[in-house]
Amino acid sequence: MKMFLFLLFLSFLSIVLADIRVGFYTPRAHNSTCPQAESIIKGVVQKHFTTYPSITAAFLRMHFHDCLVRIKIFGCDASILIDSNKKKTSEKAAGPNLTVRGFEIIDEAKKSLEKQCPSTVSCADIITIATRDAxxxxGGPKYLVPTGRRDGLVSNVSEVRLPGPASSISQALQDFTAKGLTLNDMVILLGAHTVGVAHCGFFQYRLLNFNGTGKPDPSMDSNLVAQLTKTCGKKSRPLKKEPTAFLDQNTSFVINNQYYNQLVLKRGILQIDQELTLDRSTAGIASSFGSDGAGFLENFADAMVKLGSFQVLVGNAGEIRKNCGAFN
Incomplete structure (x- = not known):
């Protein structure tokens, strides 16, 4: 019994002392794990980005939705990649995740890594590195990300709780602070909406009958209301058939600070975005990033690293999946 408790203690200690770090897969003394890992992932991402630059928005969304699940105990653990089966429905099937895409690119990177260094690079690290490269x-910042995450062993549809498009600042902040992030971090990370699109169903209520008034949301520019009404029409449709609109109407495929300037002009597509300039706690922060492009990029890189490092699995916890869509 004493020996069992001692071994259990050593196992626990290895988890506690382990950590993620920059260059986790590069050669260390006599333990060369997978030095080509990051270059392999970058090559796969670059190949697809050349044809579909929208994958940047796709990876940012995937990364956020994996890391920000409020109910989940752990942070970025690739739980969003697990496919549902007859016994259990996974996170991937949750409403907020139905429009997440790019899974096949993660699978492609994983397949290449398994050929080069089997059972070594986690799917959680692949998402993080792929997002950074995209x-x-x-045009966004180039930054180093610590690696060494392990993949989670749980993925339940019932545990998905994420900030919604109509969330207030206080509601959204609860989800961010639950993951060790601050109000400032939230404003910065919502700046990821400088790329990507939103389906009409996520903002159509702002165009036609905001809060039951029968009128558009007064916080949205009238010209934008007219433009989006033309795009979306006046009837709801199944999600897969809904038109979309760029979240940043100015520089839609570039990571920059123009998102904040669009908000100042009342051209935020999602209500949660426009709330950044309407709520007194965030208005000054959003305005400052609108006038400081370099400052935004620097802070965005720091916030992304912080998001990807909170409560991750390390050491002997979790596993290294052989297939990102299924537990070993």
Missing amino acids: VAFS
Whole structure:
């Protein structure tokens, strides 16, 4: 019994002392794990970005939705990649995740890594690195990310709770602070909406009958209301058939600070975005990033690293999946 408790203690200690770090897969003394890992992932991302620059928005969304699940105990653990089966419905099937895409690119990177260094690079690290590379390809900051995450062993549809498009600042902040992030971090990370699109169903209520008034949301520019009404029409449709609108109407495929300037002009597509300039706690922060492009990029890189490092699985916790869509 004493020996069992001692071994259990050593196992626990290895988890506690382990950590993620920059260059986790590069050669260390006599333990070369997978030095080509990051270059392999970058090559896959670059190949797809050349044809579909929208994958930057796709990876940012995937990364956020994996890391920000409020109910989940752990942070970025690739739980969003797990496919549902007859016994259990996974996070991927949750309403907020139905429009998440790019899974096949993660699978492609994983397949290449398994050929080079089997059972070594986690799917959680692949998402994080792929997102970082896509951000850089879109004109965003180039930054180092610590690696060494392990993949989670749980993925339940019932545990998905994420900030919604109509969330207030205080409501959204609860989800961000639950993951160790601050109000400032939230304003910065919502700046990821400088790329990507939103389906009409996520903002159509702002165009036609906001809060039951029978009128558009007064916080949205009237010209934008007319433009989006033309795009979306006046009838709701199934999600897969809904038109979309760019979240940043100015520089739609570039990571920059123009998102904040669009908000100042009342051209925020999602209510949660426009709330950044309407709520007194965030208005000054959003305005400052609108006038400081370099400052936004620097802070965005820091916030992305912080988001990807909170409560991750390390050491002997979790596993290294062989297939990102299924537990081993």
